[in-house]
Structure formats: C-alpha cells, structure tokens
Amino acid sequence: MKVESDFLVIGSGLAGLYFAIQAAKHGKVVIVTKQEIKESATNYAQGGIASVCSEEDTFAAHIEDTKVAGAGICHEDIVKMVVEEGPDVIKNLIDWGVQFTTSGDGDAYHLTREGGHSQRRIYHSDDLTGREIERALVAAAKSDPNIEIYEHHTAIDLITASKINRKNMPPNRCFGAHVLDNQKGTVRTFISKITLLATGGAGKVYLYTCNPDVVTGDGVAMAYRAGASIANMEFMQFHPTTLYHPQAKSFLISEAVRGEGAILRRKDGTAFMEHYHKLKDLAPRDIVARAIDNEMKTHGDDCVYLDITHKDPASIKKRFPNIYRTCLQFNLDMTKEPLPVVPATHYLCGGVASDTNGETDIQHLYAIGEVAFTGLHGANRLASNSLLEAAVFSGRAYRHAIEQLNSSSFECPEIQEWDSGTAVDSDEMVVVSQNWDEIRRCMWNYVGIVRSDKRLARAMSRVKLIQEEIVEYYWDFKVTADLIELRNIATVAELIIMCAQMRKESRGLHYNIDYPERDDIHWKKDTIVRKQF
Numbered sequence: 012m013k014v015e016s017d018f019l020v021i022g023s024g025l026a027g028l029y030f031a032i033q034a035a036k037h038g039k040v041v042i043v044t045k046q047e048i049k050e051s052a053t054n055y056a057q058g059g060i061a062s063v064c065s066e067e068d069t070f071a072a073h074i075e076d077t078k079v080a081g082a083g084i085c086h087e088d089i090v091k092m093v094v095e096e097g098p099d100v101i102k103n104l105i106d107w108g109v110q111f112t113t114s115g116d117g118d119a120y121h122l123t124r125e126g127g128h129s130q131r132r133i134y135h136s137d138d139l140t141g142r143e144i145e146r147a148l149v150a151a152a153k154s155d156p157n158i159e160i161y162e163h164h165t166a167i168d169l170i171t172a173s174k175i176n177r178k179n180m181p182p183n184r185c186f187g188a189h190v191l192d193n194q195k196g197t198v199r200t201f202i203s204k205i206t207l208l209a210t211g212g213a214g215k216v217y218l219y220t221c222n223p224d225v226v227t228g229d230g231v232a233m234a235y236r237a238g239a240s241i242a243n244m245e246f247m248q249f250h251p252t253t254l255y256h257p258q259a260k261s262f263l264i265s266e267a268v269r270g271e272g273a274i275l276r277r278k279d280g281t282a283f284m285e286h287y288h289k290l291k292d293l294a295p296r297d298i299v300a301r302a303i304d305n306e307m308k309t310h311g312d313d314c315v316y317l318d319i320t321h322k323d324p325a326s327i328k329k330r331f332p333n334i335y336r337t338c339l340q341f342n343l344d345m346t347k348e349p350l351p352v353v354p355a356t357h358y359l360c361g362g363v364a365s366d367t368n369g370e371t372d373i374q375h376l377y378a379i380g381e382v383a384f385t386g387l388h389g390a391n392r393l394a395s396n397s398l399l400e401a402a403v404f405s406g407r408a409y410r411h412a413i414e415q416l417n418s419s420s421f422e423c424p425e426i427q428e429w430d431s432g433t434a435v436d437s438d439e440m441v442v443v444s445q446n447w448d449e450i451r452r453c454m455w456n457y458v459g460i461v462r463s464d465k466r467l468a469r470a471m472s473r474v475k476l477i478q479e480e481i482v483e484y485y486w487d488f489k490v491t492a493d494l495i496e497l498r499n500i501a502t503v504a505e506l507i508i509m510c511a512q513m514r515k516e517s518r519g520l521h522y523n524i525d526y527p528e529r530d531d532i533h534w535k536k537d538t539i540v541r542k543q544f
C-alpha cells in the first residue's frame with residue numbers, strides 16, 4: 012500500500028523535526044523513523060547548542076573558533092551564514108517550548124563554554140540539552156494534525172528517476188523511499204514531492220561509539236546508492252572522554268566537564284595535556300583524543316582519568332546531574348574520584364554533499380543535520396556546532412522546499428510496489444551478526460584515530476569481501492532492519508576508507524602516519540566521491 016505526502020521526512024532528531032513542524036503549515040508531512048520517535052543522537056546530546064548572545068561575545072569570534080577547529084578547510088561563507096543565523100534558531104526553539112537553563116540572577120540564560128570556544132556561548136538544559144529539545148519538538152510534531160508519524164519504520168532506499176529508469180526526466184529526481192515496517196516485516200512505498208534525509212551520522216560503523224543504536228549511516232548509504240555526491244567521510248570525530256566501564260555502553264562524559272575545569276590525568280595522577288596543546292584540557296577534540304590514544308599506547312593503560320574532584324561537590328551535582336547520577340550507577344562518584352575514560356566515535360563531519368539550502372545534487376532531495384556535508388565543520392567540528400547546523404539548515408531547507416513546491420510541477424511517474432521476488436526468510440542470522448562485528452572491529456583497528464596506508468589497504472580488502480557476502484545474502488533473503496543496517500554500515504565503511512585513502516596528508520580528524528604533516532598546497536580541499544553507474 013502506498014503512502015503519499017507533500018513532505019517525506021526520514022528521521023526524527025532535531026534536523027527532521029525542526030523541518031516537519033514548519034512544513035506542516037503548507038502540506039501533509041510524513042515522518043518515518045526507525046524506532047520510537049525520540050530515539051536519535053539528538054536525544055543524547057548533553058553539552059548544548061552554540062550561538063552568540065552575550066555582550067562579551069561576537070559573531071567574528073564564533074566564526075574564528077569554528078575555522079580554527081576546522082583546520083583550514085571550513086567553507087567560510089557557510090561558517091558565517093550558520094553563526095549569524097544562530098540567534099534566530101535559538102529563538103524558534105524557545106518559542107516551541109525548549110527550556111534552556113537560566114542563570115540564578117534573573118531571566119538571562121546560563122551560557123557554558125566547551126573545548127575550542129573562546130567565549131561562553133553554549134545554551135544548555137542542565138546536561139540533558141538534547142533530551143529537552145527532543146521533548147519539546149516531539150510534542151509539537153505529535154500535536155500537529157498535518158503530521159503523520161510512522162515509528163518502527165526503516166527507510167531502505169530512495170526512489171529516484173534513475174532508479175525507476177525515467178531517463179527522459181533529467182536531471183536525477185527523488186520521489187520518496189521504500190520503507191520497511193519493522194514490526195510487520197512488510198515493505199511500503201512512500202511517495203512524496205519533497206524528501207528530507209535527516210537520518211543522522213554513522214558512529215555505529217565503529218566498535219566503540221557513544222552514538223545510539225539507530226546511528227548506522229543509513230542516509231549516507233542510501234544517497235550514495237542513488238547517485239548523490241558524498242564528501243569528507245575521513246573526518247570521523249572521536250569523543251575523547253566516554254566512560255570506561257563494561258556496562259556503560261560508552262556513556263559520554265561531556266566536554267563541558269572539562270569546560271568547568273576537569274583535568275585529564277594518567278593512572279599515576281600526572282596531568283598530561285600541557286604536553287600536547289597550549290589550551291591544555293580545553294584543546295580541540297581531535298588533539299585531546301589523539302593525546303589520550305598516545306598516552307594509553309605509550310603507558311600500556313586501558314584508559315586515562317578525568318578529574319574534577321577539586322571543584323565544589325554541590326556545584327558539580329547541580330551542573331551535571333545526569334552524568335553524576337549515571338556514574339553513580341557504576342559505583343563512581345565524580346565528586347570524590349577521577350573517572351576512567353577512553354575515546355569513542357562521536358560525530359561524522361562528512362556526509363551527503365548539500366548546498367546552502369540543504370539540497371543535494373538529486374532534485375527534491377534534501378540532506379540535513381549530521382547526515383549532511385555542508386562545509387561548516389571542515390576537518391573537525393567545534394563542540395556544540397552540530398545542533399546549530401542541523402537547525403539552521405533545516406530552516407533553510409524548509410523555506411527552499413516551500414518555494415519549490417509553489418514554483419515547480421511535481422508530476423510523479425507510476426511507481427511499482429516493492430517486489431521481494433523469490434526471497435525467503437533468513438535461515439542463518441549469524442551471518443549478519445558476524446559481519447556486523449567484523450566491520451566494526453576492522454574499522455576500529457585499522458581506520459581509527461591513527462591511520463596508515465597499510466592499515467587502510469587492509470581494511471578496504473576486508474570490507475570488499477564482506478560486501479560481496481552481503482550482496483549475495485541481501486538478494487536471497489527477505490529484508491530485515493538488521494540486514495538493511497549491515498548493508499549500510501558496509502557501504503559507509505567503504506566510503507570512509509575511500510576518502511581516507513584519497514587524502515595524502517594529516518589534517519584535523521584524519522591522521523595518517525605515512526603523511527604526518529598538513530599539506531596546504533595539495534590538500535586544502537574536500538574529498539568527494541560519487542557512485543559510478
């Protein structure tokens with residue numbers, strides 16, 4: 012059975028919901044999302060959202076901090092645009108009911124500071140900012156009669172003109188997506204005038220990640236298969252400090268903890284960041300992650316320690332209630348003892364190439380939020396700039412999509428329903444779990460914080476072999492959510508390795524021991540890949 016709409020939004024984090032709430036004023040919006048609506052990286056964001064608002068701060072300073080973190084390849088026009096549109100999106104979020112933490116004295120918002128920021132400019136809701144944003148936006152979306160929400164639905168592939176063989180319909184255009192109903196196991200066709208990919212990043216491509224399970228790079232993989240350009244996939248950000256505990260599932264210890272004065276120490280208590288950067292513990296994330304990786308490898312330790320015990324316990328509990336409570340569940344009291352921490356994948360700077368309105372090079376297909384590559388982050392994302400980017404581009408995509416809707420004709424060709432052919436139910440799910448594990452371990456070991464040509468070549472040959480097995484399996488058996496995700500993480504792993512192999516230098520988040528220096532003469536540019544049909 013077909014589902015038709017004006018706007019199909021794939022994903023229900025900040026990027027998807029910010030668009031949906033506004034688009035619903037102009038037509039029918041359908042949101043499909045893999046699990047419960049709130050399950051998204053957005054829901055786990057702790058630190059906050061960056062935007063200039065105090066008198067001590069300036070747009071110029073925020074622009075400069077973003078460019079410094081981006082290591083020379085941020086797109087300057089995009090940085091300026093996003094920073095300057097920040098105050099408007101903060102206002103919208105507040106209007107939709109998001110409650111940011113205020114300072115004790117009056118109504119002014121309490122701004123915090125994070126690594127790489129020269130000023131306090133992060134709006135937050137205690138240390139659960141994402142949960143508060145998601146709460147308010149989900150409530151707004153659920154109360155809008157023009158928005159239909161399909162939870163537990165996984166988009167499989169985009170429906171494009173080239174896919175349905177409409178070669179007389181130049182250029183390539185998007186008409187919606189085929190979507191699996193996870194609970195019934197059936198595939199439905201979702202047809203739409205405008206399609207928004209808001210599927211988030213790809214942290215799960217690696218063994219250790221602080222991303223939730225839904226973050227498997229689906230949007231990047233779908234867009235690549237549909238023929239869109241993909242850029243800068245080598246820049247995967249590793250968060251330096253996730254809790255090192257067997258049951259903690261890489262729980263993230265926000266950068267804001269260092270912003271409030273926490274110090275990284277070796278097992279013997281020695282502080283070490285002064286040996287790596289003049290900003291010490293507030294150095295950009297890539298430097299801190301690489302420093303920790305080096306300390307662990309040099310001293311043979313399983314983790315390092317994050318120490319905030321010199322601060323007043325009451326203020327720690329007030330500022331970081333969620334982190335404090337979660338650590339206590341693992342018998343760690345951060346007011347009394349340093350926390351054991353290790354790096355884990357956190358944020359994908361690359362993604363589906365999109366323009367200033369979030370539109371990809373496939374017509375009527377927008378990519379917004381972490382799935383997108385906009386040029387804002389360059390070779391490394393400045394903390395708390397991602398929620399900002401998602402909201403700014405979501406607003407721009409909305410305005411552009413409305414213009415398109417009013418000015419273009421949307422003739423949609425006859426689209427066939429999904430055909431499972433002779434596929435049968437899988438008899439060996441172990442193939443899926445084995446390949447999942449193998450890809451993630453291979454990426455962690457060979458394509459992690461420190462890379463080399465040899466490790467990248469080894470990783471590519473492993474991933475290619477696994478892909479052959481997946482393709483065979485994919486066509487023989489009925490699709491399941493696990494199989495869709497496996498196919499996607501394999502594609503994204505291949506794209507990360509391809510981009511990493513192209514970049515013959517070290518810059519920002521990409522460090523290759525065979526090219527340890529930054530090469531501004533040859534590599535001050537993006538790596539762009541596109542599927543050859």
Ligand SMILES: Cc1cc2nc3c(=O)[nH]c(=O)nc-3n(C[C@H](O)[C@H](O)[C@H](O)COP(=O)(O)OP(=O)(O)OC[C@H]3O[C@@H](n4cnc5c(N)ncnc54)[C@H](O)[C@@H]3O)c2cc1C
Binds near residue numbers: 054164222
């Ligand atoms: C622990 C943690 C802390 C963070 N802290 C901060 C912070 O303080 N500040 C900041 O700026 N950034 C932070 N980030 C990053 C930030 O949260 C994300 O970049 C941002 O929320 C991405 O928003 P999004 O809407 O693009 O994607 P997400 O919020 O990840 O949403 C993606 C949505 O797409 C759905 N989806 C995915 N694939 C499919 C599919 N095939 N079919 C249907 N639905 C699909 C998912 O279910 C989900 O609903 C943090 C991230 C994490 C993990």
